[in-house]
Amino acid sequence: xxxxxxxxxxxxxxxxxxxxxxxxxxxxxxxxxxxxxxxxxxxxxxxxxxxxxxxxxxxxxxxxxxxxxxxxxxxxxxxxxxxxxxxxxxxxxxxxxxxxxxxxxxxxxxxxxxxxxxxxxxxxxxxxxxxxxxxxxxxxxxxxxxxxxxxxxxxxxxxxxxxxxxxxxxxxxxxxxxxxxxxxxxxxxxxxxxxxxxxxxxxxxxxxxxxxxxxxxxxxxxxxxxxxxxxxxxxxxxxxxxxxxxxxxxxxxxxxxxxxxxxxxxxxxxxxxxxxxxxxxxxxxxxxxxxxxxxxx
Numbered sequence: 001x002x003x004x005x006x007x008x009x010x011x012x013x014x015x016x017x018x019x020x021x022x023x024x025x026x027x028x029x030x031x032x033x034x035x036x037x038x039x040x041x042x043x044x045x046x047x048x049x050x051x052x053x054x055x056x057x058x059x060x061x062x063x064x065x066x067x068x069x070x071x072x073x074x075x076x077x078x079x080x081x082x083x084x085x086x087x088x089x090x091x092x093x094x095x096x097x098x099x100x101x102x103x104x105x106x107x108x109x110x111x112x113x114x115x116x117x118x119x120x121x122x123x124x125x126x127x128x129x130x131x132x133x134x135x136x137x138x139x140x141x142x143x144x145x146x147x148x149x150x151x152x153x154x155x156x157x158x159x160x161x162x163x164x165x166x167x168x169x170x171x172x173x174x175x176x177x178x179x180x181x182x183x184x185x186x187x188x189x190x191x192x193x194x195x196x197x198x199x200x201x202x203x204x205x206x207x208x209x210x211x212x213x214x215x216x217x218x219x220x221x222x223x224x225x226x227x228x229x230x231x232x233x234x235x236x237x238x239x240x241x242x243x244x245x246x247x248x249x250x251x252x253x254x255x256x257x258x259x260x261x262x263x264x265x266x267x268x269x270x271x272x273x274x275x276x277x278x279x280x281x282x283x284x285x286x287x288x289x290x291x292x293x294x295x296x297x
Contacts, residue, residue, distance in 0.1 A: 080162045095162070102125045104236075130294045162227075169287050185296035191277070210231070214267045249261050258283060
């Protein structure tokens, strides 16, 4: 018989307030774990994160069973974000384990841009999420790399550990990628991860029927925790490819290698920019409140 971990103890209280109940969870059943995760916050589960998932789900992180978009989006704090500031280092490490997840994109032909130019792309791996503040802080602590200019007292803003890091140049992003044994994705790799095997305009299809990513239309007016928009996930399982933050690529815009291409749009921009074919360019040293990155392997 499968061992059960009881996460539905209605007597648990914090400050006199009953904590939300989680249903019993079969510890050896992947489907049960993913079901619980989807109900309370959207993040990917696979066997490699089983121990981390079990620890997080058994911890009081205010696992509220509510529509995460039913509160002002800009005020969202996810359970994983709370885990990143927990006093227990094991719980903090468990949350970081979730964010260190990768997606394998199979070899295939991507249709580039409006012209649908076919480009073959070899198999590669890419971060399931943009690099978060907490991950970047870990890198800084280990290497002594410079802090983003908006951080105060060498700390990212409170309650944003699970938000994409911003105020990073392409050189900063490359330094982080090198530290984790990766690199920045190429233009066509990013588009392959976002567009998949067809000519869709958005990661979810061709129509905008509801907020599916953090753009100006969603009204957040800031970055949001990664995974806030599960209905915007790509065919291969990447979160936040569109909206939230522009993402640096390794592709140069000019022959003199002064400007790098960014992809995906950001919270400050509307849906016209947050498409599978949209891009912009910035100086390689440039930093801003809407530019982050994810790592490719």
